[in-house]
Amino acid sequence: MPTAPVFTEPVRPVTASGVPLLGNLPEFARDPLAFFTRLRDDHGDMVEWRLGRQRCLFLSRPDHVGELLGGAESTFEHAKMPPTFLLLHGEGMVNSKGDEWRRKRALVQPAIRPRQVRSYARTMAQCAEEFAEGLTVGERLDVRRSMLKLTQRIAVRTLFGTDTAEQEATVARTMDVAQREVGAELGGFASMVPGWAPTPGRRRLKAAIAELDAEVLRLIREHKGTAGEREDLISRLLTARDEQGRSLTDREIRDEAVTLYIAGHETTGTTLTWAWYLLSGHPEVRARLVAEAREVFGDRFPDHDDYPRLTYTQQVIKETLRLYPPVWLVYGHATDRSTVGGVRIPAGSRVYASPWVTHRDPRWFPDPETFRPERWTEEFDAVLPAHAWFPFGGGPRACPGARFALVESALVLATVARRFSLHVDPGALPAKAALTLQPAKNVLGTVTTA
């Protein structure tokens, strides 16, 4: 059996030339995916570049990526969130570091472990069935919007434990407004206005967060009496205790539930969108996926126990995440203890790695631009270097929701695909690097029979 490559040759950073004062900023801002790909192609695996005066390093070799991700919370400092995120996320684990982050992660992670994901799977399949029930052959739809609505419904029900359509609608609506306004603050004009200025967007954001908080805190209070009997995330967090026996406060539960919602719903909805797009261009893959779904589910209602048997569907999702990793960039700040490949990295440098670039490297993925789920055999997995495929990051800060996302994507795709196909209109669909990797235009399609 072939073995994984061993990296022995030393690597020295090469500097990519930029323009005076701005460094590589113009090229980075224009098209970050093309920029990072060019850095790797033209300069190699470890490249120094500048974002204005900020010294940066770009890594593309899997072992180096592993050193960066593995060093989070020790030799590297984890990326900081923009201040506007704080308004919505609050003190959720994404915004914490050190002991505070460790405590929160230890309290929250058990609630989304594989055993717990089992109980969420029923809601995932139920929402997918409800979605499929509402489809008609020949209907036109916006595939991305439909998938985001579906993963939003799953997130609201599994995380917040809503019981009524009204509660569900309030959480979904206020989250939509809040996320839109936070997004607007990240780029464009709003980001240049001083933080204290009450712009119309910020007023909308604050109003949406106030309404969201009132609803979520009401749900937390309601769930207190029945927490041991319910299986939603809020109920699990209500019974979680740290090593000193301390529980999370209501505010902390709110912050973690909102954080998981934001981290999980759009990433998974976008993965499903790219999956439908890729399936639409590869009828042979779609036919195999449909055959598997029909064989595994039969006429029954899908369940978590079906997940391990959906092996081809899992390969389709893995390959989709390889070509279109929603989190397309990860980074950390170098400290005075940071090294990569034996090279000392100057403290304060920003060190980046991109799944987009490493996942499309022919050294790890032959014929990298081709969508080929069949490549994901056990033998291929065994020789693939660690961190050559890292859509969920890695190291201590790796995505705690990876299992949740993989089970959800596979169950939703197979549940819908056994009856219908969401056939995306032919034509190229370029990717654009926003906060997550997004299709650069609307993803319109037609419902067809499976």
Ligand code: HEM
């Ligand atoms: C396809 C879907 C998903 C992808 C591609 C994804 C990817 C990632 C990545 C790459 C990170 C690490 C970021 C970094 O190192 O800077 C991360 C962190 C995180 N993800 Fe996910 N994620 C997905 C779904 C989910 C879901 C469903 C949940 C929750 C149910 C979730 C919760 C989180 C949280 C809370 C963190 C922060 C962890 C920490 O700071 O310790 N993610 N995710």
